[in-house]
Every structure is written in C-alpha cells, then in structure tokens.
Amino acid sequence: MEKKILLVEISAVDKKPLVAALNALGYTTIEITLSEINTARTLPMCHEKFNNSCLMIVDAQKGRGQEVIKEINNAQKNLFTDTAVHLPILAIIDSSKSNKHLLFDLGAFDYISSPLIPAELNLRITYAADSFAAVRASLDAMPKSLASPSFIQQRTSQLAESTAQYLKSRLHEDIKFTVLIITMGTNRNKLNEAFKTFYGMTVFAWFHEQRMAMAETLLKTTTLSILQVGEQVGYPNSSNFSTAFKREFKFSPKHYRKLLP
Numbered sequence: 001m002e003k004k005i006l007l008v009e010i011s012a013v014d015k016k017p018l019v020a021a022l023n024a025l026g027y028t029t030i031e032i033t034l035s036e037i038n039t040a041r042t043l044p045m046c047h048e049k050f051n052n053s054c055l056m057i058v059d060a061q062k063g064r065g066q067e068v069i070k071e072i073n074n075a076q077k078n079l080f081t082d083t084a085v086h087l088p089i090l091a092i093i094d095s096s097k098s099n100k101h102l103l104f105d106l107g108a109f110d111y112i113s114s115p116l117i118p119a120e121l122n123l124r125i126t127y128a129a130d131s132f133a134a135v136r137a138s139l140d141a142m143p144k145s146l147a148s149p150s151f152i153q154q155r156t157s158q159l160a161e162s163t164a165q166y167l168k169s170r171l172h173e174d175i176k177f178t179v180l181i182i183t184m185g186t187n188r189n190k191l192n193e194a195f196k197t198f199y200g201m202t203v204f205a206w207f208h209e210q211r212m213a214m215a216e217t218l219l220k221t222t223t224l225s226i227l228q229v230g231e232q233v234g235y236p237n238s239s240n241f242s243t244a245f246k247r248e249f250k251f252s253p254k255h256y257r258k259l260l261p
Contacts (some may be wrong), residue, residue: 004030007056021122027125034068034071069106070106091110094114109131110124156197159194160197162184167210171210208244212245215229215230215245226257
C-alpha cells in the first residue's frame with residue numbers, strides 16, 4: 001500500500017529537502033492548506049486525503065505555527081469523533097529553540113528539527129507512522145460491541161487512571177513521554193486526550209502538579225533538606241526546583257518552610 005504524508009504550510013527552505021528525504025523513505029507527499037483542512041468535513045476530496053494518509057507534517061517555525069497545530073486538531077475532532085484515528089502531527093521546529101514542550105501540549109505527536117537531519121527524520125517518521133498503524137489495526141480488529149461509546153469511555157478512563165498510578169510512583173524519575181506511551185501501550189494524542197477528559201489537563205501538566213503537591217507535603221512534614229526534597233520530586237538541581245516551586249506557590253521552598261507554623 002502506498003504510504004502518504006500530508007504537508008501543511010511547509011516553508012520553501014525545508015520543502016525540497018523534506019520531500020526528497022520522504023521520497024527516499026518510500027513515502028508520497030501531498031500538500032494541503034489549512035483552509036482545506038478546515039473544510040475537509042464538507043469536501044470529499046480533502047476528507048479522502050486524511051483517510052488515505054498516515055501522518056502530517058506542519059511547519060511550526062513561523063509565528064502562527066502553534067496556532068496551526070491547534071486548528072488542525074480542532075478540524076480532526078470535527079472529522080473523527082474517536083481521537084485514536086486522528087493523524088499524528090509532526091511539527092518542524094528550529095533546532096535552537098527550547099519550547100518543544102509547548103508543541104506537545106497543543107497536541108503534536110512529535111517534532112522534527114530544522115535544519116533537517118536525515119537519521120532523525122527517519123526515526124521520528126517511522127515511529128509516528130508505525131504507532132498510528134498499530135492503533136488503526138487494533139481498532140479494525142476490535143469487535144463492534146467493543147467499539148461502543150461507553151466501552152471507549154471506560155477504556156479511556158482506565159488508561160488515565162493506570163497512567164496516573166504509574167506516574168505517582170515515579171515522581172522522582174525523569175520520565176520521557178516516548179517511553180511512557182510505549183509502557184502504557186498507547187500514543188501521545190490518546191494519552192493526553194484521556195488526561196484532559198478525566199483530569200482537565202495534559203499528562204505532564206498533571207505530573208508537574210503532583211510533584212509540586214508532594215514537595216509541599218515533604219516541606220511540611222519532614223526535615224529533609226531543600227535539595228533532598230527536590231530530588232524526591234524529580235529536580236536534582238536545587239535551583240530548578242526552587243524556580244518550579246516558586247512558580248506554583250509564589251514562595252521559594254526555603255521561604256515557604258519558614259512560613260509554616
């Protein structure tokens with residue numbers, strides 16, 4: 001079967017090397033505009049582009065890059081009620097930027113660095129496409145009785161709760177999202193959607209909240225040093241811990257402890 005990838009508003013600088021690299025990997029590229037995506041529900045030709053593709057690549061280097069990702073996810077929600085069949089979004093970002101976490105909060109599956117690195121491109125494209133194919137295969141194999149809204153809601157709840165329990169026991173660890181989704185047997189969008197549904201926030205926003213709550217408890221109930229408390233909640237660098245804690249509670253850990261009765 002021909003493997004197709006949608007390209008959304010890719011810059012002229014990246015388009016030629018990107019298309020060449022994807023063709024070398026055996027993919028056919030199809031350009032699609034944001035306006036086409038927004039009307040895909042009513043235009044059969046655009047809807048078909050979604051159905052026949054395995055993922056999409058979006059240029060997130062421009063000023064509107066993050067907004068485009070949000071619009072695409074909203075369009076996909078109109079197209080497909082089940083988030084499991086949403087096309088994974090890979091965002092092209094400037095390799096010198098450090099705001100990658102924002103892309104994941106917006107619903108991107110992964111990112112690709114620019115200037116393009118062929119080995120990285122191959123790895124991220126293959127992983128995203130294989131993850132999507134596995135999810136689609138499991139849905140196709142699922143009996144119709146198990147595809148009911150109530151069953152899907154139950155599975156989503158179970159996914160959120162089991163992931164929450166897993167993370168609560170690892171507040172001190174440096175958790176990587178790619179490892180987490182493999183461990184939980186899911187994909188990035190599905191896991192974030194589950195957390196937004198049952199906890200009202202993304203996975204790592206929830207994880208950060210749990211870490212800060214634990215830090216507050218340790219400061220109140222133990223004599224651990226500030227460094228030790230930070231290590232217990234995944235911040236081996238005391239300066240980073242202090243910054244994160246102050247952002248949450250308006251006081252540094254040291255000042256907060258002094259204010260305790």
